[in-house]
Amino acid sequence: MTQIILFEDQAAARFLPLAWTRPVFDLRCGLWTLCEAIEQSYGQKASALFVRDFLAEAVRERTGLPVNRAPSEGMVLLLNGRLLADAALPEALPAQGTPRRFVNEEGVLLGAWVDGSVLAQGLAAVEALPTEVLSWPLVAWPWELFQRNGERITSQAQGWPLGQQPDLVGVHLLSLSDIFIHPTAQVQPGVVLDATGGPILLEAGALVMANAVMQGPCYVGPKSTIKIGAKIYHGSTFGPHCKVGGEIEETIIHGYSNKQHDGFLGHAYLGEWCNLGADTNNSDLKNNYGSVSIWCEGDWRDTGSMFVGLLMGDHSKTGINSMLNTGTVVGISSNLFGGSLPPRLVPSFSWGGADGLSEYRLDKALETAEKVMARRKVVLSDAERRLLTHIFDSTAAERNNAQGTLG
Template structure:
C-alpha cells in the first residue's frame, strides 16, 4: 500500500504551530500524528502533501519520501488531522476498490487508483486532492477523530499517551540496564513505567504511574526531588529539573528542559521551561524559551468557555481550560504573565511583567504596550545560534522559510510603530 498524508484548509486553524511544519507533524501523546498513522498502517511507501512553501524543508527532513507528488498507481490518502487508531487502520486497509471514508461528513481518507488517481492529481496542489472528477467511488462511513484546533491536541493527549504506551512497549518492559535509578527514587505502579537507555533518575525523584503510564526516553536526566505524574512522556535527551512538578497528561518532546509546574501540556521538542512558574493546558512549539517565573493562565475568573483568536478569527473553544499556544522560536522574558487562551506567533520576543495582548503576531518584539517588528535577519541569526547549541544545523531552506513566514505575516504587524 502506498500512503499519502495530506493537509486541508483546516490546517490553518493550527497556526501559529503550522507555520513551520505540516499539521501531521504536530505531537499528540508520545508520537506525532504522522508517526501514529504510519505506525498503524505500515505502508510500503509514503508521499507527503504540504503547502508549497513548506516543501523544501519537508524534503530535507524526509529524505527519499515523495513530496507533493504520487508515483504509485494505487494510493490511500489520509487526512493529516487524523488521530489514527487500530480499528480505523483496519477499516482503511481492508476496504476494496476506490473508497471515500467519511466521519460525520468530514473527509478522513480516500483510496484511489488508475484514472481516478490521475484525475485527482491533475490539478495544482491547493487544498488537498481534487475529487470533483472521480467516478465510481464508494462512500464508507467510519468512526474517526479529526483534530480541528490546537486545544484538540492538548485534550486528546491523555488518551493518546495511554494508547501510544501500549503501541510502543509491546517488545520492551521496565528499566533499560544502562540507566541508573537512584535507590532513593520512588517508582509507583512500576509495571507502567518505562525508562530508556542511559537515563538517570536522581534521589528523591518520584515517578507516579498510578494515574497512567510514564514513558521516559533515552538519555533523559531526572534531577533529585522532581515529581512526574502519569500519564506522561519525556522524550530523549530531555531534563526534568530539581523539584519540578510535572502533572498528568503532559508530553515533553526530545531535548527539552523543564522545571517549575507543568500540567496537561505538550512541549513539542527543543523547548525550555526550566525555572519556576506555571504552564497549563498549553501547546509549545519547538525552540521556545519561557524565562524564569513565566506563568500562563489556563482558566478564566468566570470559569467560562475560553475564546481564542486563531488565524484572524475568534473561536469559542468550548473548553474551560485553555492556556498558551506558542509558535516556533518564541522567547518570553523573566516573570512573564500570559493570559488565558493567548496565541503568540513565531519568532516573537516578549518581555516585561504586564500582560500582553491575547494574540501576538509573528516577529513581534517588545513589551505589552510597545510591540514592534522584529527584524527578520536578526531573528534568523538568533534562531541559528539557538539551534546550533543543540547541534541542529540551519539549512538555507530553513532560513528561506523564516523569511517567507515574515512576509506572509507582514499585514498582521501593519499597526506597529517601528
C-alpha cells in the same frame, strides 16, 4: 507494499501559528506526532506527502520524501493527516477493495484508496470516486492536541514494554507496571514517578533530576531533561532535547525548547526552539471560570473549555518574570518581556510586551535562530530561512493590524 500518502486539508489554517513551520500531521498528540501515529497503525512509513505549497521545500528537505507529487502508478492509500490513528484504523480505512473515498458525516475527506495515476491529476480528482461514509475522529482545533494528550499517551503506551526499568537508587516508583524507563535514561535520587493515573515513559538519554515529581500519563522524549524539583502533572508530552522545570500540567512541548525554571505552564502547546525565561507564568483559567476564547482563523473563537493556556509558535521567547493571559497565542519568532500582561494575540515577528509591540527585524530573527540551533548542533538551512522569510512576509498585515485585533 501499499503506498501511504498523507495530506493536509483546508483546516490546516486553524492550527496556526503551530502549523506555520510544519504540516499539521507533524504536530504532537500523545507519544508521537499525528503522522507517526498513522505510520504506527499501518506498520509502515509514509511514502509521500501533500502539504501547503510554502512548506514543500522545507518538508522535502526534512523528510527526504516526495512532496506534493503523487506516484504515477500503483494503488495508493491517501490519508488525512488530522486522523487520530490507532490500531483499528487499517480496518476502517483499508488498503484494499475497489477504489473509493472515505468521508465523515460532515463530508470531510478522511482518505481514499485510489490509483496513483488518478491522484497524479491532483487531490481534487478523488472527489469523483465512489463515496463511503465513515465515523472516525479528526483533530479539529489546536487546543484538542493537549486536551487529548493524556488519553493518547495511555492508549499508545500499551504497545511499549511497560514495567521495564533499570536499577535505581532512592527513587520512588508508584505503579511499577505502568512505567517504562529506557536503559540509557537516568533518574536521580528523590524522584517520585507516580503512574497510578496513567503510564510514564522516559526515552533514551532522558534525565530526571533529583526531587522531581511526575504524574502520569507523561512522556519524556530522547535526551530531554526534567530539572531539579520539577512538578509535572498529568497529560504532558516533552519531545526530544527539551529542558523542563517548574510546574507543568497537560502541556505539549514539541521539541528543542526550554522551560527549565520556576513558573507555571498549563494547558499549552509550545513549538520548537522556544525559551521561557525564569518565572514565566501562564494563566489557564479565567477568574470567572468561563469558557476561554482563542484567536483562530482570524477571529476570537470560543473553545468551549474552561482550561486553555498558551499556544506558542517556533522560535518565540519570553523574558524573566513574564506573565501570559488565559488563551494567549504567540506567533513565530516573537520576543516578549516586561512584568505586565502582553496582548493575548502576539503576531509573528513581534517584539515587546504590555507597553506595545514593534516588528522584530527579519535579519535579527534569523541571526538569533541560527545561534540557538547551533547550540544543539542543528543547522538553519537555506530552505528553513526561506520558510521563515515567507512567514515574515505573510504575517506583515497581522503586525500592522494588531491594535485592532487584541482581545
